[in-house]
Amino acid sequence: MTHKKTITLPPIIKTLLPKQLYGQRFLLQDKGHRNHIDIAADARIIGKSVITIRQGHDNQINIGEHGKFNKLKIDINGSHNRITIGEKVKFSGQLLIVGNHLHIHIGNHTTAIDCYILARDKSVTIGESCMISRGIEIRATDVHKVYDIDTNARVNNAHSDVILGDHIWVAANVTISKNVSIASGCIIAAGAFVNKPVETPNCMVAGTPAKIIRQNVRWER
DSSP: OOOOEEEEEGHHHGGTHHHHHHOOOOOOOOEEEEEEEEEEEOOOEEESSSEEEEBBOEEEEEEOOTTTEEEEEEEEEEESSSSEEEETTTTEEEEEEEESOOEEEEEETOOOEEEEEEESSSSEETTTTEESSSSSEEEEESOOOBTTTOEEEEEEEOOOEEEEEESSSOOOOEEEEEEEEEEETTTTTTTTTESSBBBBSSEEEETTTTTEEEOOOOOOO
């Protein structure tokens, strides 16, 4: 097995370790404490990739073996969070966590050209062997709150994690919203806005909002 690097940054030497241990693969900005970063030694990281921990403690970032990353930006603002990227992942984009006890997981063999993932209020999980195109937004929250005028109750709560199954093809310029789960084998057509769970596996969805337009399909790279 390829040797991995486990890095814990004491406050005194935070500014000294990144260039030495990361070989300038990442620009590391850690303003918290007891944060752990574990990157496979053979991970290929280019294009001014950045890890930023704005505040908080006991966060964990794990990047698996044989991955390829271009302009990868990881941003954490909170404590006890976890970002896990599996083996043989190719990813370009931004992973952002705001809050505590949240996670972003990307499964083995998944690829993404230009993807923005936000875990706030709830977490985000992407399965194995997914193909994610450019201009993709996956959000576990609406960020801004909307209230009913009469009751003052919030009407856009995030009540469940965003979960994508295995072998899902997300075409260009798709937005996946809060409370969404997508069954394995599905195809999300270009420009779709997915705001409800897609529970039928191996189907194609399209439109704004997205609806199932065909079932019993399969896709190949």
